[in-house]
Amino acid sequence: xxxxxxxxxxxxxxxxxxxxxxxxxxxxxxxxxxxxxxxxxxxxxxxxxxxxxxxxxxxxxxxxxxxxxxxxxxxxxxxxxxxxxxxxxxxxxxxxxxxxxxxxxxxxxxxxxxxxxxxxxxxxxxxxxxxxxxxxxxxxxxxxxxxxxxxxxxxxxxxxxxxxxxxxxxxxxxxxxxxxxxxxxxxxxxxxxxxxxxxxxxxxxxxxxxxxxxxxxxxxxxxxxxxxxxxxxxxxxxxxxxxxxxxxxxxxxxxxxxxxxxxxxxxxxxxxxxxxxxxxxxxxxxx
Amino acid sequence: xxxxxxxxxxxxxxxxxxxxxxxxxxxxxxxxxxxxxxxxxxxxxxxxxxxxxxxxxxxxxxxxxxxxxxxxxxxxxxxxxxxxxxxxxxxxxxxxxxxxxxxxxxxxxxxxxxxxxxxxxxxxxxxxxxxxxxxxxxxxxxxxxxxxxxxxxxxxxxxxxxxxxxxxxxxxxxxxxxxxxxxxxxxxxxxxxxxxxxxxxxxxxxxxxxxxxxxxxxxxxxxxxxxxxxxxxxxxxxxxxxxxxxxxxxxxxxxxxxxxxxxxxxxxxxxxxxxxxxxxxx
Numbered sequence: 001x002x003x004x005x006x007x008x009x010x011x012x013x014x015x016x017x018x019x020x021x022x023x024x025x026x027x028x029x030x031x032x033x034x035x036x037x038x039x040x041x042x043x044x045x046x047x048x049x050x051x052x053x054x055x056x057x058x059x060x061x062x063x064x065x066x067x068x069x070x071x072x073x074x075x076x077x078x079x080x081x082x083x084x085x086x087x088x089x090x091x092x093x094x095x096x097x098x099x100x101x102x103x104x105x106x107x108x109x110x111x112x113x114x115x116x117x118x119x120x121x122x123x124x125x126x127x128x129x130x131x132x133x134x135x136x137x138x139x140x141x142x143x144x145x146x147x148x149x150x151x152x153x154x155x156x157x158x159x160x161x162x163x164x165x166x167x168x169x170x171x172x173x174x175x176x177x178x179x180x181x182x183x184x185x186x187x188x189x190x191x192x193x194x195x196x197x198x199x200x201x202x203x204x205x206x207x208x209x210x211x212x213x214x215x216x217x218x219x220x221x222x223x224x225x226x227x228x229x230x231x232x233x234x235x236x237x238x239x240x241x242x243x244x245x246x247x248x249x250x251x252x253x254x255x256x257x258x259x260x261x262x263x264x265x266x267x268x269x270x271x272x273x274x275x276x277x278x279x280x281x282x283x284x285x286x287x
Numbered sequence: 288x289x290x291x292x293x294x295x296x297x298x299x300x301x302x303x304x305x306x307x308x309x310x311x312x313x314x315x316x317x318x319x320x321x322x323x324x325x326x327x328x329x330x331x332x333x334x335x336x337x338x339x340x341x342x343x344x345x346x347x348x349x350x351x352x353x354x355x356x357x358x359x360x361x362x363x364x365x366x367x368x369x370x371x372x373x374x375x376x377x378x379x380x381x382x383x384x385x386x387x388x389x390x391x392x393x394x395x396x397x398x399x400x401x402x403x404x405x406x407x408x409x410x411x412x413x414x415x416x417x418x419x420x421x422x423x424x425x426x427x428x429x430x431x432x433x434x435x436x437x438x439x440x441x442x443x444x445x446x447x448x449x450x451x452x453x454x455x456x457x458x459x460x461x462x463x464x465x466x467x468x469x470x471x472x473x474x475x476x477x478x479x480x481x482x483x484x485x486x487x488x489x490x491x492x493x494x495x496x497x498x499x500x501x502x503x504x505x506x507x508x509x510x511x512x513x514x515x516x517x518x519x520x521x522x523x524x525x526x527x528x529x530x531x532x533x534x535x536x537x538x539x540x541x542x543x544x545x546x547x548x549x550x551x552x553x554x555x556x557x558x559x560x561x562x563x564x565x566x567x568x569x
Contacts, residue, residue: 088462120464130455134477144463147473193459200463 037064039204039234040085045099047080049092054080057099058260060253062204067226067235069249069266071242073286076255078238082206085236086122087115104203120148123197127209129189131181131196138177140192144200159199166232167195168225187218191225198233205229207237211244223248242282246270254278323549330546333539338547343509343525349536353544355511356525359426360551363505363521364491366430367437371494372487374434375441376476379483382442383449384471395446398439409435410500418504426512426519429505433494440493444486448479485559492555496548498523522548 040062047055055077062068070078083089084097087108101108108118131140139146141163142156150156160177164170169191173184181192190210197205207226211219226248229235239245245252246266253263254275262269262278273279280286337352344351378398382391413432418424452475460470476483501507506518507528522544529541 086462088458091458091461116461116464116466118464119462124458124462126455126458126462128455130453130459132456132459132474132478134474134480143460143474144465147463147465147469196459196463 036066038062039064039104040236041100041102041105043100043102045081045084045097045101047077047084047089047095047097050094054258055084055097056258058255059099060260060263062234062236063251064234065230065232066250067230067237067248069245069252070236070238070255071240071245071252071281072255072261073281074240077258078255079208081255082124082208082236082238085204085206086119086124088119088124090115120144120200121202122204122206123200123202124206124208125190125193125197125210127212129186129193129213131184131189131192133180133182135181136178137173137181137184137192140181141195141199144196148200163195163199166198166225166229167191168221168228169195185218187214187221190214190218190222194222194225198229202233204234204236207235209238209240212240219244242270242284254281256281326542326546326549329539330542330544333543334546338540338543342511343540344536346534351540353520353522353525353540353547355508356520356522356544357547359505359508359512359520360495360522360548362426362515362519363429363433363501364495366426366515367433367494368487368491370431370434371437371441371490375438375487375490376445376483378438378442379445379449380471380476382446384467384475395443398442401435402439402443405499406432406436406497407499407502409433410502410504413500413504421516423516424504424506424518426505426515426517429501429519429521430515432500432504433497436494436497436500437487437490440490441483441486444489445479445483448482448486449475451482452478481562485562488555488559488562492552492559495552495555496523498527522551 038061040060042061043059045055045058046053058077058081070081072078080089084101085103085108089095089097097109103118103121107113131137132143135143138160141160145156145159161170161174164173169188172188173192181189184192190213194205194210211222214222223244226235226237230250237245237248249266251264252266252269254261254269254273254277256277262273262275264274268274269278270282273282335352337350338354339352339357340354341350341352342355343353378394382394386394409432412435413428417428417431456474456478457470460474461467465473501521501524505521505524507524508518508520512519526541526544526548529537529544532538
């Protein structure tokens with residue numbers, strides 16, 4: 001696929017100037033050594049909705065510039081888990097959590113940490129594509145920047161094209177940027193939403209079953225896109241589709257009944273899992 | 288063959304109920320048709336260009352018009368919107384986006400109570416707030432009284448249309464790192480804009496015909512008013528004054544005024560239908 005070349009190179013070599021000091025945090029957080037950098041360091045995370053517990057004592061590290069897949073049967077806490085990573089679960093009344101999450105060394109829930117700043121660093125794509133119906137394609141991509149106060153026309157134009165190229169949508173929409181975003185097809189809408197999330201230049205992209213409403217061709221496009229995003233972003237994808245997890249991810253976490261059952265390299269999870277429950281699930285015997 | 292006899296009994300009951308409901312529907316609609324027909328017959332003879340542009344003629348002279356009352360009603364509607372629209376929309380946004388269940392129940396309850404308050408009471412409130420302190424009847428006080436009546440109407444319709452905006456748009460906006468107020472102002476409100484405008488037009492139609500709250504606020508004026516701090520004419524007031532007068536020519540003009548007023552309300556409703564129809568299309 002020649003389309004991948006410009007996608008990968010269109011991002012400037014230097015990551016955007018976010019305020020987190022990665023060096024200070026990551027060195028103090030882990031003693032594991034010089035191996036890959038850790039984006040999320042999650043310790044003993046439990047989440048409750050009112051009286052019911054959705055997640056129990058989850059501890060895992062998400063590695064930088066890798067695709068991490070979260071798999072497991074419905075209701076196992078997958079969505080809850082990734083929604084804690086950009087503090088979206090706080091929108092649910094009665095939600096609370098214990099344990100700690102560090103993003104590049106910084107406590108995500110520390111005092112004085114504004115959830116809106118967290119969400120600019122940790123973008124999210126949802127199950128159902130949701131371009132804003134009152135906005136055009138271009139406005140949808142730029143809405144996060146514009147509404148956060150970016151006025152520089154040249155920068156906006158640049159980000160528009162870059163984000164759409166990264167989302168592998170540019171060639172399809174470059175002549176119709178003024179049309180409404182909801183006029184696109186389902187797969188295009190979902191890539192538009194990815195472009196919208198990328199335009200604010202997050203460190204991490206969370207994807208909550210991004211392909212579950214798409215046909216196989218559109219799914220293939222998104223998977224290809226995830227593959228190319230790895231070069232510049234840390235991607236965490238929740239999926240019901242085990243083949244998809246096997247195709248796109250570097251590491252896979254298997255959740256069951258609110259617990260992290262197993263977390264390892266994707267190949268290990270699918271070929272040689274340590275836990276019999278994992279093996280039963282990935283071989284399709286339940287779930 | 289009880290089955291068959293039951294069948295016929297059921298059918299005749301059905302026919303009877305059907306006929307009854309059709310009759311009731313006709314009963315509901317026919318007064319509207321009769322009123323319109325009568326208004327047109329009585330009012331159309333006095334409707335001419337002068338009616339829209341001229342001041343009322345002094346007693347004894349024929350001719351003249353209600354130009355001052357028509358512009359006065361439009362000005363009062365504009366003033367009322369200045370009061371009622373922002374408060375109603377922001378209150379509706381609070382109900383739909385911020386409020387907890389308990390406080391929302393209270394606000395809704397009080398909005399409904401306010402909605403049922405007789406309009407002349409709103410006139411008294413505006414009288415106490417805007418007429419007494421400034422020692423003059425004024426367009427401002429009339430607009431204030433009508434604005435008070437608009438608030439609960441706009442509030443409830445705004446809440447209803449905001450609740451219809453899918454949660455996924457809110458989540459998408461928040462996930463981009465937008466603060467909640469910006470999400471509401473720039474994403475949720477624009478998405479529901481047509482519905483909100485519909486609610487505002489409906490509320491304007493409702494207050495356009497109000498007479499009682501204007502009696503001792505806008506007060507009426509047989510001349511052009513040069514400032515909003517002066518008493519101002521309004522169509523319902525003018526109709527009232529003319530209808531109780533002993534002069535035939537004034538009676539004709541009152542009919543014409545009523546016709547114009549009802550056409551104004553019709554135009555507002557037509558705007559509502561147009562917007563509502565458009566909303567369903569995409």
